[in-house]
Amino acid sequence: MxxxxxxxxxxxxxxxxxxxxxxxxxxxxxxxxxxxxxxxxxxxxxxxxxxxxxxxxxxxxxxxxxxxxxTLTVNALDNPAEPIELGASIFVTVNHILLNATRDFDLPLSTRSEGTPGDLTAIWDGERLVYQSTEGSSWWWDAAKLFWRYGTSPYRAVKLVNGVVGKFLKMYEEPWFPFRSLTQRVFELELEKITGVTGEQFLQQNQINHDFSREIIQAATRVNYASNLAYIHGVETMVSFATDGAVSVAGxxxxxxxxxxxxxxxxxxxxxxxxxxxxxxxxxxxxxxxxxxxxxxxxxxxxxxxxxxxxxxxxxxxxxxxxxxxxxxxxxxxxxxxxxPYMKLHVTLFSSPYKLRPGFFGLEDGAKAPSNVYTTLGADEEPRMGAAGVGRTGFYSISTLRRVVNPKTEKREYVYKIFSPEPVTASFLSDVLGVNVPEGFTTGSSSSPISWYRPAWFHSYPVELxxxxxxxxxxxxxxxxxxxxxxxxxxxxxxxxxxxxxxxxxxxxxxxxxxxxxxxxxxxxxxxxxxxxxx
The missing domain is CATH 3.50.50.60 (FAD/NAD(P)-binding domain)
Known part of the structure; x- marks a missing residue:
């Protein structure tokens, strides 16, 4: 009760x-x-x-x-009809406890599509977009682009993920459940061979293309755990890449x-x-x-x-x-x-009528800017641990969560979410939106291009060495x-x-x-x- x-x-x-x-x-x-x-x-x-x-x-x-x-849900533009996850956003359908709970408690899963056809999702290394995907495009086209650029590494990486997840899922069953020693279970399931090396080493051991690891998988470890491949162990690396069937609870x-x-x-x-x-x-x-x-x-x-x-x-x-x-x-x-040790992650939600500026990502004026941007290190950057490892991008991700109507102006706006190691500044927002954002933008002034702003920080992730x-x-x-x-x-x-x-x-x-x-x-x-x- x-x-x-x-x-x-x-x-x-x-x-x-x-x-x-x-x-x-x-x-x-x-x-x-x-x-x-x-x-x-x-x-x-x-x-x-x-x-x-x-x-x-x-x-x-x-x-x-x-x-x-x-987990923490807030209302975009203070509108109860627009709940948004400020904390842990998604889980996947192999998460048996969470998925079963939604069924047992009759909690509907969110089926709302936040993207619209033509939206671009990109991975940026601070100088260029190393990968792009278009919302609504055929899956085979995206697969073809991956295989053309990285060979069979995407396929082998998915097999690695499935193998690691399969071993982990045994921990739900007898004789591995329950356990008084987590270390014992890890060894019994032969997962210590994967936790004992970095994600970078594990991928190299399994002949995964270096560019695919840096450009694609590292983008996943950064957005999920704010860590580069050289400073996160192999099991958590695989967990970062296991995103099939991502869902959330409505509300x-x-x-x-x-x-x-x-x-x-x-x-x-x-x-x-x-x-x-x-x-x-x-x-x-x-x-x-x-x-x-x-x-x-x-x-x-x-x-x-x-x-x-x-x-x-x-x-x-x-x-x-x-x-x-x-x-x-x-x-x-x-x-x-x-x-x-835990990472201190800054999570920033805000709304604005302005789209992301193409030039910020090295695109020509008039080009279509990405709606969702994940980041990785450039080939010339040295990986580092913790907040210092964010590199020249300065942030881990920017996502356009949805389009909303501002109830005060009755105009369409975009709700954004930024993951970063440091608080978001007015100068950064000015640069990424291409419009002057005054220093006092957090006050919700009617003259500011930021109409709603909700920052927070969490000890979100452990440093998984x-x-x-x-x-x-x-x-x-x-x-x-x-x-x-x-x-x-x-x-x-x-x-x-x-x-x-x-x-x-x-x-x-x-x-x-x-x-x-x-x-x-x-x-x-x-x-x-x-x-x-x-x-």
Missing amino acids: HLPAFSSLLAWVGAIPEATAPDEAVKNVAIIGAGAAGASAAYHLQRFAAEEDVAVNITIFEKTDRIGGR GNWKIFDSMVEHSGAALYRNATVSSIALDAKKTKTGAPRYRVSTKNTANLTALAEGYPVSFDKIIVASPWQFSNITAGEDVIRATIEEI PRVTFQDPVVGDGVYYTSGMEGFISTMETSALMGMNVARLIADDVAGVERTAEGRRVEKEDKEAATGDEL
Whole structure:
């Protein structure tokens, strides 16, 4: 269920008698964070617990006033009829958890075509357009252009993607699901050979044309992870290129996670920042630890933390630990939680009656400018890591999302979305639109060619350098962590997978279920009996 905002928490707490003893038959589970991982953990834990006929009571603490984490939908020109994704925009049809959720919750997928026939999508290296595709053109014509320029590399690259994705999808099934060690699963599926090298090295090993890698695949790693091929591992490179069947939820992808929370029956507290986790002095009858959580109102920076009145048997930390500012008491976290560097990505939405200027992309005046531009490094540029790797283009992508009618002027405008490592400036917009954009364009002045402007920034992507070991999901006795998945693959779907994984681990533990090395389910009583027979 959805409880009211944090302001009502104290009143709710006051209604709990202090002398009430916890019912050990009911396991209290706290989830910190209501993004993809936290929402998925809550939803699947309730499902798995029901299957095992065990009782769980789930409480979610979310430090913001919304569900969805890095998914965020805003209204273009402040018009509710024009929702636009400011955060995570799409997922693909092989994303089983997300796609199944849209069916289970009756969430219609967006079928709105943002492009119009004749629109150009281009890849730009800062000096020239290295590739162009026309909206509405025959697929075979685009394929012919690719094969003429790059030979069989496009075909081989697609086969590589399918092979990597196929191995990854085994993680949803027994005996690979659930997993207590992500590193173990990666090795069992032989994916460490691909995570242990850069995308550049992996493509070279598989004889993918260098120009195709730099011009096409690197454009994908930049728009998806703000990283060049030399600074992203092979698996994430393949994930960047796996875009077949891209879809989104009508009205916003956050609806998936909102529905998950609602169907989980969890108590949800918004604007509730968890400040500390500590061991409760009282343990269960079996000696298992309990945990105390303290929270404070996110909106009140001077507020003091208040102890939540109920102890928890399990804790799921469903957001990056390094950004949480949570103080963990002694023996709460028993495994070192790795700090993963994240990219700071600036996402800028704006509307304007002006199209992109052809000359900005090195085209002659009067030529047709592209509507969507992805970028790559020029052949003469040295790849670098992080924000410095953007190169001379200065941005990762510019997309014309749609045509809209400005309700104030009743004139047609274009809604744009820019990914960049730094904030967008007036001089940049002046150059790319070919019209003077004043320094005060963010104020929405009627004289500005920018009629609506919505900037934001996110710690959107981890820096996915090559590696072969990964953070395990169990970090304490009854304490679970989902963001270790980020070093392996960072998507809405993989966050939801790790949420589902820790939910299965908790349900197994509460139900007394163990699993063999081969993933076979074993009741603890059966295991003990078998051990006794052997003795």
